[in-house]
Amino acid sequence: MTLNPNLRLRRAARIIVLDPEGRALMFRYDVPGRPPFWVTAGGECEPGESFDAAARRELLEETGIIADPGEEIARLTPEFITVEGEPVQADERFYLVRVSEARIDTSRHTALEQRLMTQHRWFTRAELADWPEAVFPESIVTMIEQQERAR
Template sequence: MSVERRRAVRVLLLDPVGRVLLLHGTDPATPGTDWWITPGGGIEPGESPAEAAGRELAEEIGLAGVEWGPLIAYGTVRFSFRGRDYEQEQLFHLARTTRTEVSLTESGADEHALLLAARWWTMGELRTTGETIYPRQLAALVEQVLTEGPPEPPVRL
């Protein structure tokens, strides 16, 4: 079976009290499997990672006008969705917002995750949850950003 390779951007979106926004997703091909992820998605041809990040926030949660920070992490992830295998190179950008009222917008048919909910998570909740959160190192990354500032250079996840 072939693997589809793609480039994507994820957004580590923080509110004024240090909570991070995560989206609850599922895969219709694997009933009963769900997870929490940062907002984001594929980088389209001719689009910069920053442009893709802004577009994805608008598309997924209807949010614009965030304060953009630096690239803070990167990595490659392999996953299956709707029966297809993907290898995704992803970049994580830091962003901050004072607007905490967000809602899922109508996702396009080509969205990889079927999104169920959006929720702001505290550090304590991230550290102690039994829920599946991707990337698995997210709690450590958020803690580093909140206590030491954005990592320089960006860290590999």
């Protein structure tokens, strides 16, 4: 894995949240000038914050769920442009959390999230694999299936 030294390294924790039916929670972003896209819960680590701590914090802030994110299940290092317009080199660590009900609380969203995160919904794996808008990470179905096999 090669990281681009010309871009700021954006460390982030991403959480795949699965409901009792195995559906994944995704958030839709509508960023002006860009096509809409869907992502898992999660976000950038604060300075000095571990990936595990960021996963726990982001899960609470974005979903209202208090849970131990468990162990890291995957790592991706994509280059992308943040919703603020900054090109970055990401170091994203993924976690998987299973919840007992498909209900979340978005009251802790930041002003930016309130403006750009316009929807959330629970997706089946079939929907994720064939959704007409971009879904990130692109390998989310594979990540979920690997965890199901490991159970």
